[in-house]
Amino acid sequence: MSATPQSADAGGPHPPATHSQDLIVRYNASERTNHWLGAICFVLAALSGLALFHPSLFFLSNLIGGGPWTRILHPYLGLAMCLSFVFLASRVARDNRMQPKDWQWLRQYRDVIENREERLPEVGRYNAGQKLVFYAVVGCLTLLLLTGIIIWRVYTTGYFPVGVVRLGSVLHAIAALILICTIIVHVYAAIWVKGSVDAMTLGTVTPGWAWKHHRAWFREIMGHATNPRSRAD
């Protein structure tokens, strides 16, 4: 698996450790670049889309050069975001498959939000919340792409009857709302769980971070993935 993380001392350049312990590589440079290209496209597409969604947000159209430029650029930003996410998703999809212990994790959502992680089942590379974010993004981007083609007036709207265009318009807005709320949760989670931002900026996390938040993944990369005791949980 291409995304299998390695211990930082397993080879390759890595940022200097700020603590005495060895850092663990969670995302390599390509993955980080991919993530941030998508993130930049998302922010610009979201802001330009919101400008057209509610009059109180129309001022956001000035961020990318005014109303007509917003109309012109928004679809391309959306396409770039989708393309970028295809690559990202192909790297992380395997680690986002829901497992029985994920449902248990979700049922204990109170322990999640109250920072009582010791009570939760052990988490692999991604926890159930991250997996839900993944599926929400996959679903929303698919819907946004399809409805976006329907309402792209310059090129493609003419091929669809007006009823489909109306439905496409409202579904595009709803999918965008869900996506924006999902990304707000995603960004907040990175702020909330300290050490997460480093994973996507520097590429590394501390062993303690991996131990605390993704213990099953920690064991896996420490070379004990085949240990039956680790598998049992």
Next chain:
Amino acid sequence: MALQSLDIVRRSATTTRSPDIRQPPAGGGVAKLIDTTKCIGCKACQVACMEWNDLRDEIGTNIGQYQNPHDLSASSWTLMRFAEVENPKGDLEWLIRKDGCMHCSDPGCLKACPSPGAIVQYANGIVDFHEENCIGCGYCVTGCPFDIPRISKKDHKAYKCTLCSDRVAVGLEPACIKSCPTGALVFGTKEDMQQHAAERVEDLKSRGFEHAGLYDPAGVQGTHVMYVLHHADQPQLYSGLARDPKISPTVRLWKGVAKPLGVALMALTALAGFFHYIRVGPDETDAADEAAAQAARRNPEKAT
């Protein structure tokens, strides 16, 4: 195309009140009455519209019918639509309808428009596009129940009949009215036009058109362009004139409740995060976690 005005009652993508200090005009605003029963299809109105508005559409092709051009466009704001209809008696009826913006009292284009002030509705009822504010998204086309606005391929702005708002503002009647040789086109206050139409309908009924009537659809709260139809019970005979036009419920959802609810949902999600941080606080990795991780590394068997 429009003039500066203090008589704006509605303005697109605007949540506060528009400048409407003046008294609303008497007689329910202005209206154009199109009497299809008097129309001879001469297209003088099309020519007058082109002349006054300095519009020259591309030369099209003849497909064996009188309708020319084939459809409305950014440069053809009005169009005589010719329908050949066989009636139940087996006779042919040539139903000619001058198509163009209906100037709805509840305009779907204005409701859908995301650009502040790109579409306005004057107190006299005229719905006008201000193309300098138009961003070319085409939402007006999506919102219109009559399929009227067209986006120009040249400048990507939306265009349609202005009801000659520039002429009406200085007390003139629209150019098309001026040109009509049969009196099929009449212009005045809406009340006067309704009264005139009632006389026409009465006359038509006396001459055997029992379903003659005025087309002033209530679904869009009436229009400022109205038709006298011989067959008001079957408006669709007139090249697909909508039987019960209204702003689509989908557009109402998209441009109605979805807007404030959507903004509220996003704001609440962000606020929920902020207050979670304030109340519960960050989830930090401490020295004990690092020590446990180091211990697990050194001795995996104990690390459970």
